[in-house]
Amino acid sequence: MDDITLTTVIPLPMVLFQTLFLLVAIIVEAMVLRQNLRWPRRISLERSATINLLAVTVGWMLFFLIEPILPPGLREQVMSFIFFDRFFANEWSGSLAIWLVGAGIVAFFLTFFIKLEGLTLLLRLLKPPDFQTRAQILAEESSHKSATGRSRSRKLRQSQFNLQYQQERDRTNAVLRANAASFTVILILLLLRIVLQEI
């Protein structure tokens, strides 16, 4: 680690590509969230930006954690892809396609999970007045059990609980759709890049 020689090889294209894809994903996901959850435009943009940036940073952290412990052959394939946009022939060449497909699927569901959790966390942090998690409602409900007017309060609670449950389900659905939409658009952009290179 300590005797690294610094060169003028810089990851500028990566930065540009990531910025582009981030902007595209943020806009696409903000549109989906706005449609599905009826959030105002600015709020959807802010929240979409937050969850996408979170997904990017968590992704980078995972990359930095996993890269040093990859098997050397696989690590060299990753390097080959980063430096030369291609893989080279080694003992991993044969199974590479399966690894890539697997990584893609894992990436999709991992980003979905991160975005959903991130959004839940963000909403809890920002605490809009109507926001409560199911666990909070359940806890409140159990504390109200001993109170008088039990059945009425319970009924009210039940309906509120249903509302919360509904909201949470809507949110999950919306994030899943948003994630699928942004992945699709980015995939199309990546394919476009390949097509443009061929010409």
Next chain:
Amino acid sequence: MVNGMVNLFKNTFKQTSQTVGYTFNRVKPPRSFSWQMLLLLSVFSWVLSLLAEANWLSHFLTNGAWLFLISGVNWALLENPVRIFGLNLGPWITGALVGLFLFGQGESIDLQIVLVLWPLISTAIAIFPYFLSKDLQLTVPNTKAQQQIVLLILINLTLSCWIQFYFNIQRWLTQYPSLLVSNFSASAFVLSLGDVDATPRGVSLLEQTEALIINEIDGKPWSYAERWLFQIDNNLPELRADALDRLLEAEEDHFWNLQEDVDSAGANYELNLRAIWTGPGTLDQPYALQETCEIRQTQSVTAPAAPGAVAGAIASGDNSNLSTAANNTPMTEVVCSEISEVPVEPAEPPAPAVAPTPSAPAAPTTAPMTPNRVPPDALMPTPPNSAPTPTAPGLNNAAPGASPSAVPPTTAPATAPTTAPATGPVNFGEPASTP
């Protein structure tokens, strides 16, 4: 008026959000108190720290100078914000100073830590004012500010990741220096600014191998050299390992294959050494570096027997051997060409497979080898029937300069080295491209 000034200072300090500034606010600031003053104080304590005898005092004053500098610069930036596209760069300038102050002191500046933490430190500086209320009490920012803060943190975390990725690339290039030889124009990730001056490690590998070979057979009796050449196929892995031992270890070493093949050139041998890069690169097929070593027989002279041989030895500039050679045994001389890049086809292995044979029964194998060496043949006047005769001194070492036929082989190498470097790669490339 005075009240207005005090209020102005109060407002400034509210935003300054620096510990130094904060403590100074407790002391009522005089009018002369400004960021210029802080910068002056910084220079003053820095000069004092140079003069200070005691180590701790010097340290104390240096740290003081840093703190004055940081708060002074921060203040200056608050009064005259530096903006690019409406974005205030102030926290990032102060952040750089804070990073240098915290991690950049001492003999070895850890550039990686300073740079990776830079956006994060700057974020802390940028968001700190949000947590201060109007009367400088700690407070929880409102919802709108919270969203901004979260975004600011995440954006800067991403910047940190990008910087860390730059250092990852540098680590890879240190571990695999030969990657720098290929260009990165196809890459979607990296860009090479300017020419990176890089020689593939294969060059060092070949140089070290050459040195080992010279060490092994140069100046040794010809029969020994021939026997050694005969076994070079078995020795090659060890040779490669020894050569790599002489270099600083790098993770890419397993990508370098060493290949050899031996041609006989008249009475002499031509040893082709190839270092083949099998790692990632721009090209589909591996590329190879090659050098050709002429392994020559220098006739140690019994002076009256063959004056032509003496002339040949003198012509080849080998005075040391001439003077020391008191006996009749022919000695070995190794002359290697420049290293050049040659194409490599996957169908290469058959060629070295033929190579191990030449030194064993010299006479029959030279015949199939001759088509490979077109230029040396052109130098020799009579290729077909001279083929058996030059091998004679190789087989029985006792008859070095006895026959007049020994003259051409000695003169041939004298002219050969000039052509060898040029023809070597071409010679190799020719058979490689035909299949």
